[in-house]
Amino acid sequence: SAFDMILKGTADREMSSTMLFGRILAIILRDKELGKRVVPIIPDEARTFGLEGLFRQVGIYDPAGQLYEPVDSDQVSWYKQATNGQVLQEGINEAGSMSSWLAAATAYANYGEAMIPFYIYYSMFGYQRVGDLVWLGGDMRARGFIIGGTAGRTTLEGEGLQHQDGHNLVFFSAVPNCKAYDPTYGYEMAVIIRAGLQEMFTDKKDVFYYITAMNENYPHPAMPEENRDQIEQGILRGLYPFSKSKAKHKARVQLLGSGTILREVEKAAAMLEADWKVAADVWSATSFSELAREGQACVRENRLNPEAPQKVPYVTATLEPTQGPIIAATDYIHLYTEQVRSFMPRRYVTLGTDGFGRSDTREALRK
Numbered sequence: 001s002a003f004d005m006i007l008k009g010t011a012d013r014e015m016s017s018t019m020l021f022g023r024i025l026a027i028i029l030r031d032k033e034l035g036k037r038v039v040p041i042i043p044d045e046a047r048t049f050g051l052e053g054l055f056r057q058v059g060i061y062d063p064a065g066q067l068y069e070p071v072d073s074d075q076v077s078w079y080k081q082a083t084n085g086q087v088l089q090e091g092i093n094e095a096g097s098m099s100s101w102l103a104a105a106t107a108y109a110n111y112g113e114a115m116i117p118f119y120i121y122y123s124m125f126g127y128q129r130v131g132d133l134v135w136l137g138g139d140m141r142a143r144g145f146i147i148g149g150t151a152g153r154t155t156l157e158g159e160g161l162q163h164q165d166g167h168n169l170v171f172f173s174a175v176p177n178c179k180a181y182d183p184t185y186g187y188e189m190a191v192i193i194r195a196g197l198q199e200m201f202t203d204k205k206d207v208f209y210y211i212t213a214m215n216e217n218y219p220h221p222a223m224p225e226e227n228r229d230q231i232e233q234g235i236l237r238g239l240y241p242f243s244k245s246k247a248k249h250k251a252r253v254q255l256l257g258s259g260t261i262l263r264e265v266e267k268a269a270a271m272l273e274a275d276w277k278v279a280a281d282v283w284s285a286t287s288f289s290e291l292a293r294e295g296q297a298c299v300r301e302n303r304l305n306p307e308a309p310q311k312v313p314y315v316t317a318t319l320e321p322t323q324g325p326i327i328a329a330t331d332y333i334h335l336y337t338e339q340v341r342s343f344m345p346r347r348y349v350t351l352g353t354d355g356f357g358r359s360d361t362r363e364a365l366r367k
Contacts, residue, residue: 123148152331
């Protein structure tokens, strides 16, 4: 696979998922078939997301070319503009950027040329600023990727409420043909993007993807070799077992987490086992909205076919054989995790980040 280097993890090296997204994008741009169709769209400044390497790799599109000497011309990744550049560096203009994304995401229908747009921006400046255009994208059967950088209510410290995003995942999940994901590790993001490329540009399905990306640095593990197919399917369906406790304690609990908070869930599991004698199994919940949609589809199918064998939602079937209460924690408002309450096999507790949030350190915000 072209994404093998991502699936192998970062060992002890700490990186943000935004930086790993940059690596995934660079891999796709180098592909002989797909590369020429990729349209990276960035409002504000690409360096904010660590994507300045794109300047050197493919250049910034400007119909007039380079008309001045950039102040960073002595750097490796200087601000290179070219008539054949691919990056759309839009400035602080989310509406203009989203309009560019719409044009590229519907080029397959309007021009007979399938393009692969990636629009990356601060997640807080997403649906709540350009929501009508996102809904329009669904109506126009747009195909492409939207990447919400610095996602989550506690991920970007010291920036005030302008970046305290605890709700955009809920907004995006309201668009019927938008698949919204909150991955933690690089291999999860690689699996999701690869599936999106397959679904939209090979199978030609009228969907688009919203994927969160964080700026918090941490090591990314390799994708497990054992049961890789099941893990991949779990990532795409919204839930898979990340780690199973080997402790022999009588009490047991199931901990679900996503995005940057999954790492806090891992720490909580260790504390429960060491300090409280509770065995804690950890689950990566990459998409509560996909779990909810599949569950609702099962309920509808059962209602319309009462005499047929009744279907069981994936999240129900997956968690029913486990033991202990189920606790879900994310960097988003409770409503995000509450979507699946009716499909839980037993006691379900949700932890969220309702409220405005505060401008403080990550540690203080997460207490």
